Amino acid sequence: MKHNYITFSKNIFVPVTNVCRNACDYCGFRARNVKDAYVIGVKEFLNLVQTKGAATEALFTTGENPELAQFSSFFKDRVSEGGCTSLVEYTKKLCTLAIEHGLLPHCNLGVLRTDELTELRAVNASMGLMLETTAELEAHKQSPGKDPEVRLKMIEAAGKLRIPFTTGILVGIGEGREDRIRSLEAIKSLHERYGHIQEVIIQPFWPKPFTPMWKKNPPSFVEMKEVVRVARALLPDEIAIQVPPNLTSAKELIELGASDLGGISEQTIDYINPEAPWPTEEELKRTIELFELRERLPIYPRFIKLGWYSDELRPLVERYADEEGLRRHDGI
Numbered sequence: 001m002k003h004n005y006i007t008f009s010k011n012i013f014v015p016v017t018n019v020c021r022n023a024c025d026y027c028g029f030r031a032r033n034v035k036d037a038y039v040i041g042v043k044e045f046l047n048l049v050q051t052k053g054a055a056t057e058a059l060f061t062t063g064e065n066p067e068l069a070q071f072s073s074f075f076k077d078r079v080s081e082g083g084c085t086s087l088v089e090y091t092k093k094l095c096t097l098a099i100e101h102g103l104l105p106h107c108n109l110g111v112l113r114t115d116e117l118t119e120l121r122a123v124n125a126s127m128g129l130m131l132e133t134t135a136e137l138e139a140h141k142q143s144p145g146k147d148p149e150v151r152l153k154m155i156e157a158a159g160k161l162r163i164p165f166t167t168g169i170l171v172g173i174g175e176g177r178e179d180r181i182r183s184l185e186a187i188k189s190l191h192e193r194y195g196h197i198q199e200v201i202i203q204p205f206w207p208k209p210f211t212p213m214w215k216k217n218p219p220s221f222v223e224m225k226e227v228v229r230v231a232r233a234l235l236p237d238e239i240a241i242q243v244p245p246n247l248t249s250a251k252e253l254i255e256l257g258a259s260d261l262g263g264i265s266e267q268t269i270d271y272i273n274p275e276a277p278w279p280t281e282e283e284l285k286r287t288i289e290l291f292e293l294r295e296r297l298p299i300y301p302r303f304i305k306l307g308w309y310s311d312e313l314r315p316l317v318e319r320y321a322d323e324e325g326l327r328r329h330d331g332i
Contacts, residue, residue: 241260
């Protein structure tokens with residue numbers, strides 16, 4: 001169903017760890033040596049959530065399968081200090097603490113097994129995994145987790161578990177126009193079977209210093225407009241098209257069918273793209289002009305109405321959601 005408003009959410013961005021088994025040619029997030037590796041500590045996390053401001057979402061991002069990464073011993077030592085033995089167990093502990101402090105978790109931990117998705121489902125309002133592309137690319141030659149079939153299998157598993165899900169494509173990493181169409185069609189096919197995709201992000205590649213793709217140009221705005229146009233034409237209306245307002249000019253993309261601006265944070269930076277600051281809510285309002293800006297939760301209204309959330313999350317969902325399933329603003 002189409003609405004004459006544009007949505008966004010308020011979150012805190014929690015980079016659980018930058019230890020990652022993948023080595024994508026464009027990534028500036030992954031630790032390249034052990035002195036730059038980190039795992040957020042429980043005390044550090046609690047300090048963050050206790051100053052959450054108006055946020056309703058805790059966005060957890062990590063490197064993929066750090067237990068299998070180059071600095072796995074560093075990672076295992078750090079999570080053991082928190083009384084845990086794995087990324088999933090440790091992140092679940094942080095999600096539980098986030099809920100206790102009034103935040104609805106959304107985890108994007110890379111490729112997970114079905115049993116891991118099941119374990120995290122009860123403490124997540126929604127989850128995500130960028131498909132990025134169905135093409136086999138040079139940029140992913142050292143990234144086993146970027147195998148398109150592996151990623152599609154996880155997105156399908158999330159559908160079977162009825163997890164409200166975010167995915168998307170990364171534009172400009174070596175794929176072509178037909179690759180983008182095939183990627184969007186693959187997402188559409190999974191949604192037609194399981195009905196679980198709440199939003200598809202159209203994200204431009206952004207070159208990072210000290211990476212193999214540092215000198216590669218990002219996609220042109222003409223390309224971005226074409227991808228948004230195609231995505232809106234291909235995907236069902238119930239799937240929101242999200243564009244990141246700190247990485248691209250949102251106004252014209254909204255005119256072409258984008259309807260969501262993702263999460264912004266008053267307290268934390270975009271750790272994946274630290275050079276690109278979040279816009280403020282007032283800046284977003286000026287950007288969209290004729291459209292009304294509405295705040296949402298990390299779980300979209302359709303899934304709130306369907307009851308696709310756990311009893312653990314019910315008190316917060318009922319506290320934050322208005323009659324439309326968007327963020328209520330009546331003093332709560």
